[in-house]
Amino acid sequence: MIRPADCLVLGAGPAGTEAALAAAEAGLDVVLIDEQADAGGQGWRAPLSGLTMPRKGADAEAGDGLRARLAASGVDRRLGRRVWSVGGAFRLDAVGPDGAEAYEAPRLVAATGAHERVVPFPGWTLPGVIGLAGATVLLKAQAVLPGRRVVVAGAGPLLFAVAAGIIAKGGEVAAIVDMDGRLAWARRLPGLARRLDLLKEGLGWTWSILGARVPFLAGHGVRCAAGRSEVEAVIVGPVDADGAPIAGPERRFACDALAVGHGLVPGGEVPKILRAAHLYDRLRGGFIPELDPYGRTTIENLYACGDGTGIRGARPSAVAGRLAGLAAAHDAGRLDATAFTALAEPTLQALADYRPFADTVAGAMALKPAQVAAITPATVVCRCEDVSRAEIDAAVDAGAGDINQMKHFTRCGMGPCQGRMCGDVAAELVAQRRGVTRETVGYWTQRVPLRPVPFDTMIGSFDYADIPIPPPAPL
Amino acid sequence: MSQAPIYDLGVIGGGVVGSTLALLAQRGGLSTALLDRGPLCREASGVNAGTLTLQMTRVALIPHAMRAHAMWASARDWLGHDVGVVVCDGLSLAFTEREAALLEERAGKRRAAGAPITIISRDEALRVEPGISDRTLMAGHCVVDGYANAYLTGQAFRAALVDAGVAVMENRGVSGLDRTDNGFVARTAQGPVSFRRVVLAGGVWIEPMMAWLGVHLPIKVLVNQLSVTERIRPVMRTVVGIASGLLSLKQYPHGTVVIGGGWQGIGDRERGGVELVPERLVGNIRLACHAIPELAGARLARAWAGLEAETADALPAAGPIPGIPDAYVCGSIHSGYTSGPSIARSLADVILGREPDLPLFPIDRLMKAAPP
Ligand SMILES: Cc1cc2nc3c(=O)[nH]c(=O)nc-3n(C[C@H](O)[C@@H](O)[C@H](O)COP(=O)(O)OP(=O)(O)OC[C@H]3O[C@@H](n4cnc5c(N)ncnc54)[C@H](O)[C@@H]3O)c2cc1C
Numbered sequence: 001m002i003r004p005a006d007c008l009v010l011g012a013g014p015a016g017t018e019a020a021l022a023a024a025e026a027g028l029d030v031v032l033i034d035e036q037a038d039a040g041g042q043g044w045r046a047p048l049s050g051l052t053m054p055r056k057g058a059d060a061e062a063g064d065g066l067r068a069r070l071a072a073s074g075v076d077r078r079l080g081r082r083v084w085s086v087g088g089a090f091r092l093d094a095v096g097p098d099g100a101e102a103y104e105a106p107r108l109v110a111a112t113g114a115h116e117r118v119v120p121f122p123g124w125t126l127p128g129v130i131g132l133a134g135a136t137v138l139l140k141a142q143a144v145l146p147g148r149r150v151v152v153a154g155a156g157p158l159l160f161a162v163a164a165g166i167i168a169k170g171g172e173v174a175a176i177v178d179m180d181g182r183l184a185w186a187r188r189l190p191g192l193a194r195r196l197d198l199l200k201e202g203l204g205w206t207w208s209i210l211g212a213r214v215p216f217l218a219g220h221g222v223r224c225a226a227g228r229s230e231v232e233a234v235i236v237g238p239v240d241a242d243g244a245p246i247a248g249p250e251r252r253f254a255c256d257a258l259a260v261g262h263g264l265v266p267g268g269e270v271p272k273i274l275r276a277a278h279l280y281d282r283l284r285g286g287f288i289p290e291l292d293p294y295g296r297t298t299i300e301n302l303y304a305c306g307d308g309t310g311i312r313g314a315r316p317s318a319v320a321g322r323l324a325g326l327a328a329a330h331d332a333g334r335l336d337a338t339a340f341t342a343l344a345e346p347t348l349q350a351l352a353d354y355r356p357f358a359d360t361v362a363g364a365m366a367l368k369p370a371q372v373a374a375i376t377p378a379t380v381v382c383r384c385e386d387v388s389r390a391e392i393d394a395a396v397d398a399g400a401g402d403i404n405q406m407k408h409f410t411r412c413g414m415g416p417c418q419g420r421m422c423g424d425v426a427a428e429l430v431a432q433r434r435g436v437t438r439e440t441v442g443y444w445t446q447r448v449p450l451r452p453v454p455f456d457t458m459i460g461s462f463d464y465a466d467i468p469i470p471p472p473a474p475l
Numbered sequence: 476m477s478q479a480p481i482y483d484l485g486v487i488g489g490g491v492v493g494s495t496l497a498l499l500a501q502r503g504g505l506s507t508a509l510l511d512r513g514p515l516c517r518e519a520s521g522v523n524a525g526t527l528t529l530q531m532t533r534v535a536l537i538p539h540a541m542r543a544h545a546m547w548a549s550a551r552d553w554l555g556h557d558v559g560v561v562v563c564d565g566l567s568l569a570f571t572e573r574e575a576a577l578l579e580e581r582a583g584k585r586r587a588a589g590a591p592i593t594i595i596s597r598d599e600a601l602r603v604e605p606g607i608s609d610r611t612l613m614a615g616h617c618v619v620d621g622y623a624n625a626y627l628t629g630q631a632f633r634a635a636l637v638d639a640g641v642a643v644m645e646n647r648g649v650s651g652l653d654r655t656d657n658g659f660v661a662r663t664a665q666g667p668v669s670f671r672r673v674v675l676a677g678g679v680w681i682e683p684m685m686a687w688l689g690v691h692l693p694i695k696v697l698v699n700q701l702s703v704t705e706r707i708r709p710v711m712r713t714v715v716g717i718a719s720g721l722l723s724l725k726q727y728p729h730g731t732v733v734i735g736g737g738w739q740g741i742g743d744r745e746r747g748g749v750e751l752v753p754e755r756l757v758g759n760i761r762l763a764c765h766a767i768p769e770l771a772g773a774r775l776a777r778a779w780a781g782l783e784a785e786t787a788d789a790l791p792a793a794g795p796i797p798g799i800p801d802a803y804v805c806g807s808i809h810s811g812y813t814s815g816p817s818i819a820r821s822l823a824d825v826i827l828g829r830e831p832d833l834p835l836f837p838i839d840r841l842m843k844a845a846p847p
């Protein structure tokens with residue numbers, strides 16, 4: 001059975017939820033779908049039911065506010081549903097607690113968020129090594145510590161959020177290892193100061209980190225994670241402003257976990273599958289759909305918003321989501337030009353106000369090419385298929401000129417994560433080896449399923465006689 | 476300014492057909508240029524299911540399929556790369572009385588054409604392949620079966636072609652073909668390429684290619700859906716299909732299972748295989764799980780669609796282009812990944828002035844019968 005609607009919104013993070021609310025307030029029949037049990041997405045994730053968190057952060061409060069407004073709205077919430085197929089104009093197929101489901105509407109808002117980037121180093125595939133963003137999920141949703149003694153390393157604001165989160169939950173942070181030097185942060189201060197509320201949150205993290213007297217190494221990166229069957233220590237050393245390792249004393253921190261991440265990459269699976277036009281934007285984290293100021297893609301009636309369209313952070317994503325919802329309602333004829341302008345103008349302004357902040361956040365999380373260039377040949381880049389940098393280089397030398405051809409040559413990106421984890425770094429490696437732009441190298445051809453789906457739920461129960469087997473080919 | 480070379484042969488379209496042709500022609504002594512608008516073997520020849528089976532092959536193609544099967548099995552020797560080929564048994568299953576009748580009829584005709592297919596009972600089939608459903612009534616059994624890793628095709632051919640001295644021109648789309656006094660000139664954005672003889676090996680794009688020469692050859696576009704599971708523990712060891720041909724299944728050594736059978740998605744020649752039809756994906760996977768019940772525990776990792784060419788009578792277009800001396804067409808071969816290398820070999824023989832061991836499929840028949 002197909003549930004028809006006026007507008008489908010995929011992803012109930014800050015962006016998708018605001019889009020759904022705006023469209024529903026304008027009178028559209030909106031279905032909001034997410035695989036999580038509750039709205040809030042990655043940034044404003046709700047704790048698992050039954051968990052009480054020791055202390056509420058600003059993110060949790062923002063999330064609670066959003067969830068309350070959603071609960072009071074007319075949006076049809078379909079949570080706990082994993083969408084695996086998107087097609088037509090527009091249909092979503094999902095699997096959920098009640099099995100297979102399908103939704104159809106003439107409008108679709110894609111708000112599927114971002115995913116984590118980890119620039120590989122020797123030992124990054126050891127058990128006990130976890131992504132920074134993944135660590136926020138553990139801390140927020142499950143109130144679980146990644147380990148008893150954790151090294152927190154990488155780049156961007158999540159570094160401090162995770163360190164502060166571990167300390168708040170009574171864990172020990174062995175060291176914070178920030179690729180950026182103190183100078184980089186000093187330069188960012190003006191951008192951050194444009195949002196005093198958020199700067200305050202950052203200062204709060206800094207304060208708790210200072211209070212815990214955690215060793216803080218600015219301008220350092222992870223050289224390797226060491227351990228026999230799981231991580232036992234992390235060796236770090238100095239890096240230059242571009243992220244390249246430089247000579248200098250190395251330090252070793254014993255630990256049972258390493259939380260490490262080097263920013264986020266926009267997911268954007270839906271606009272890619274539907275073949276909207278994309279462009280490469282290093283600051284925004286990778287290939288992003290071409291959008292008008294309101295979030296309209298180059299495909300009619302397909303909208304996109306949030307970190308899946310370029311890294312900006314949760315609050316700007318929420319504002320962009322509202323714009324996309326308003327645009328969908330306007331295009332559906334539910335908001336006339338006057339009403340649309342009245343609602344959209346201040347929202348556009350709010351988004352513009354966030355820009356210096358958003359750019360600063362994105363800048364701290366953007367890929368550092370010199371860091372990629374320094375990956376050693378034996379280091380595994382695609383962990384699903386166990387493909388090393390040397391194998392990628394060899395494929396390029398054997399004539400693989402773009403990311404998809406490289407994949408065919410090596411199986412890099414063919415595993416269960418479908419290249420989400422390694423794609424950005426692998427493409428950068430191909431571009432650097434060939435000396436060409438990222439545009440030339442391109443991005444993975446996006447296909448269904450959006451996420452792996454179990455066959456048994458997908459196919460349900462059936463009679464053989466009811467399978468619509470087409471007529472046989474000629475003999 | 477140095478004179479641009481005039482190649483003895485130009486092959487337009489670098490799928491498995493064009494690549495084999497170019498390789499054999501160059502090795503036979505012709506200076507050959509191979510042009511593709513993308514990288515080699517990234518259309519049908521790089522995205523297909525890789526099944527090398529006789530049980531889905533058209534009767535008229537059985538001799539080619541058998542010769543090509545041997546070529547694939549010895550790819551390391553003549554191509555220099557094994558393309559991941561695994562030779563194994565194949566089963567075509569029947570679950571209903573109707574399918575059993577279909578199976579007997581189809582297996583009989585293929586056997587008459589030389590395919591070593593026998594009909595075996597459910598119990599015998601379970602001994603050949605313990606992974607199949609016990610709801611199987613009977614099976615066609617063939618010892619000449621197997622599969623390749625299609626995505627390795629381009630890598631394998633590219634190295635061999637470069638090694639043989641073929642002028643490999645990837646990312647070089649041809650937009651038109653002009654006839655000159657001493658052959659043909661292909662128009663490309665990067666400049667013209669000249670050759671004395673030409674083969675159009677453009678898969679589903681043979682139709683627009685033929686139009687460059689003013690010839691109308693209608694080619695239907697099939698949009699075949701395929702899917703692959705995550706790596707799972709071994710659940711099967713043979714190639715498994717069903718009597719109607721709407722299923723092809725095998726598990727690769729690294730553990731993934733590829734599910735095909737020609738269920739149709741959405742797409743066309745201009746845009747490629749743009750969209751999968753979820754109901755048909757589900758139907759195909761239901762069939763697969765019915766045949767190999769253990770598969771139901773797997774997860775879908777990826778699904779895609781590729782374009783396969785079909786002529787009006789579903790037999791290949793392979794031979795000289797009537798009325799245009801020194802121009803040939805080669806393609807539209809049903810289960811063409813299997814048979815393609817053999818048919819390309821016959822055409823290479825003709826171009827090299829040798830008598831081919833196996834026949835071509837001249838297109839005169841299609842041009843006369845061309846629908847309005
Ligand atoms: C793992 C992770 C952790 C993060 N943690 C933080 C943090 O602690 N603080 C912070 O400020 N920022 C965090 N971020 C950054 C994040 O991108 C925020 O900026 C913000 O959440 C972006 O909002 P969004 O609505 O664009 O996307 P998201 O919040 O990511 O929301 C996207 C939603 O789409 C859903 N979805 C995607 N695909 C499907 C599908 N196929 N089927 C069903 N549902 C689907 C996801 O479940 C998710 O809920 C994190 C990012 C990641 C990837």
Ligand SMILES: Cc1cc2nc3c(=O)[nH]c(=O)nc-3n(C[C@H](O)[C@H](O)[C@H](O)COP(=O)(O)OP(=O)(O)OC[C@H]3O[C@@H](n4cnc5c(N)ncnc54)[C@H](O)[C@@H]3O)c2cc1C
Binds near residue numbers: 518524648
């Ligand atoms: C999904 C799918 C599954 C299949 N499964 C099997 C199977 O299991 N077993 C089997 O035996 N067969 C299978 N087939 C069929 C088989 O893949 C094809 O018959 C075979 O690959 C066709 O090869 P080709 O060289 O004729 O065409 P293609 O591989 O399509 O090559 C044509 C080439 O022409 C190029 N081209 C097009 N236009 C131009 C231009 N203007 N200028 C330059 N170059 C151009 C294209 O880029 C392309 O590389 C399958 C097909 C599909 C689509």
